[in-house]
Amino acid sequence: MTAGDGQDGSGTGPRTLRRIEGGQGGRSGTGGPGDGEGPGTDDSGGPGTDDGGGPGTGARIHLVRFAPAKLNLTLAVLGRREDGYHSLHSVMVPLALGDALTVTVPHAARHDTLRISGIALGVDPDNLVLRAVAATRAAVEESWPGAPVRPPWLAARLVKRIPVAAGLGGGSSDAAAAIEAALAAWHTTMPFADRARLAASLGSDVSFFLARANALITGRGEFVEPLPEISGEPPAILLVTPQLPVATPDVFAAYAAGARPGDPARARRISEHLAGDLRGGMTSSRLLDLAADLAAANDLLPAATTVEPGLVDFMHSLERHLGRPVCQSGSGPTQWILYPTLADARKAGRSVRIALSDGSLPSVGIGEPFVAATAIMPPHLPPSDVQPAIAGRTYGPRTVHNEET
Numbered sequence: 187m188t189a190g191d192g193q194d195g196s197g198t199g200p201r202t203l204r205r206i207e208g209g210q211g212g213r214s215g216t217g218g219p220g221d222g223e224g225p226g227t228d229d230s231g232g233p234g235t236d237d238g239g240g241p242g243t244g245a246r247i248h249l250v251r252f253a254p255a256k257l258n259l260t261l262a263v264l265g266r267r268e269d270g271y272h273s274l275h276s277v278m279v280p281l282a283l284g285d286a287l288t289v290t291v292p293h294a295a296r297h298d299t300l301r302i303s304g305i306a307l308g309v310d311p312d313n314l315v316l317r318a319v320a321a322t323r324a325a326v327e328e329s330w331p332g333a334p335v336r337p338p339w340l341a342a343r344l345v346k347r348i349p350v351a352a353g354l355g356g357g358s359s360d361a362a363a364a365i366e367a368a369l370a371a372w373h374t375t376m377p378f379a380d381r382a383r384l385a386a387s388l389g390s391d392v393s394f395f396l397a398r399a400n401a402l403i404t405g406r407g408e409f410v411e412p413l414p415e416i417s418g419e420p421p422a423i424l425l426v427t428p429q430l431p432v433a434t435p436d437v438f439a440a441y442a443a444g445a446r447p448g449d450p451a452r453a454r455r456i457s458e459h460l461a462g463d464l465r466g467g468m469t470s471s472r473l474l475d476l477a478a479d480l481a482a483a484n485d486l487l488p489a490a491t492t493v494e495p496g497l498v499d500f501m502h503s504l505e506r507h508l509g510r511p512v513c514q515s516g517s518g519p520t521q522w523i524l525y526p527t528l529a530d531a532r533k534a535g536r537s538v539r540i541a542l543s544d545g546s547l548p549s550v551g552i553g554e555p556f557v558a559a560t561a562i563m564p565p566h567l568p569p570s571d572v573q574p575a576i577a578g579r580t581y582g583p584r585t586v587h588n589e590e591t
């Protein structure tokens with residue numbers, strides 16, 4: 187990872203230690219190589235490395251997993267389901283920006299533990315890592331041939347580089363990485379369908395991160411159709427995340443209460459076209475041509491600006507300053523702008539930071555926005571993990587029910 191000119195999230199030391207109490211750990215780790223992976227470098231954080239379980243853990247297994255951020259290129263809300271969730275049609279892509287999760291198997295642990303370091307943007311991460319480890323252990327225990335011994339306790343360390351509660355899927359990505367890391371630490375595997383079910387039980391966005399490829403997301407997020415990579419130089423992205431607490435449930439509630447776009451079918455039309463274009467093979471320059479459409483393809487934007495009215499002026503100022511379409515990821519508040527190269531996105535990022543500091547770009551929220559240049563870039567995956575992404579069909583825990591309202 188290079189320091190670059192972006193916020194790389196290396197500012198603060200470990201600040202949180204959480205535990206899940208439970209029964210006794212069984213089989214101890216038998217050692218094995220780490221499988222750290224990641225997409226290389228950008229100026230906003232990459233997989234990096236970490237020093238494992240901390241002092242005194244005596245850990246023998248040390249795994250590093252890269253947990254990428256996601257971007258919603260489109261986000262169409264199709265209706266509300268009987269279970270209260272909203273049916274979506276969304277093209278999602280992984281970014282080179284990501285968190286780094288390290289998992290070790292300590293010698294004498296009596297709990298799963300988690301230490302978090304990295305960026306702090308005024309919001310505490312509602313971290314899913316320990317829940318993911320606990321759910322994976324419970325699922326493994328049901329069918330583990332090694333029973334009655336239990337998968338051992340794990341010590342996890344998370345280096346946060348993805349802003350929290352930002353519409354970038356950081357917590358969900360950490361959860362997916364935790365499932366994979368726990369399985370690897372326990373030297374066990376789980377059929378992909380079971381991992382998909384586990385992921386969906388942890389949150390609507392977690393399923394996407396199992397494929398870690400460009401994908402069309404339907405249902406409440408649990409149905410994932412992997413899509414081919416974009417050809418040419420990876421499209422660069424400037425991320426600007428104001429420090430505003432925008433909770434996803436509040437945004438969906440505002441949508442349900444009527445904060446919706448004037449043209450209710452537009453985002454869906456754009457999303458369907460984009461998914462079709464990507465299925466047929468798409469170039470970076472074609473995606474750049476679609477930037478204005480993508481800026482109009484997030485059905486949650488009116489709801490996000492209802493929850494945080496300050497976002498409207500901020501988006502308009504950013505658009506004026508950069509002279510390019512500004513899009514929102516997920517339920518916000520992250521705003522993103524497409525650029526042909528990482529160098530262009532970095533330059534734009536520098537200009538945004540200068541404009542924020544001299545006041546020509548009025549800020550919103552409780553502090554300086556997070557500004558980082560990154561790229562659409564699926565992380566390199568070992569062949570077994572890539573398999574679902576090339577199967578060319580949707581995976582998910584059960585049949586799709588997209589109910590119109």
Ligand code: C5P
Pocket residue numbers: 270271272273274388389390391405406407434435438439
């Ligand atoms: O699944 P997750 O816990 O991420 O969802 C958080 C909240 O966002 C849900 O409780 C629900 O209120 C809302 N949501 C929704 N439709 C979705 C995803 C999330 O209404 N597809």
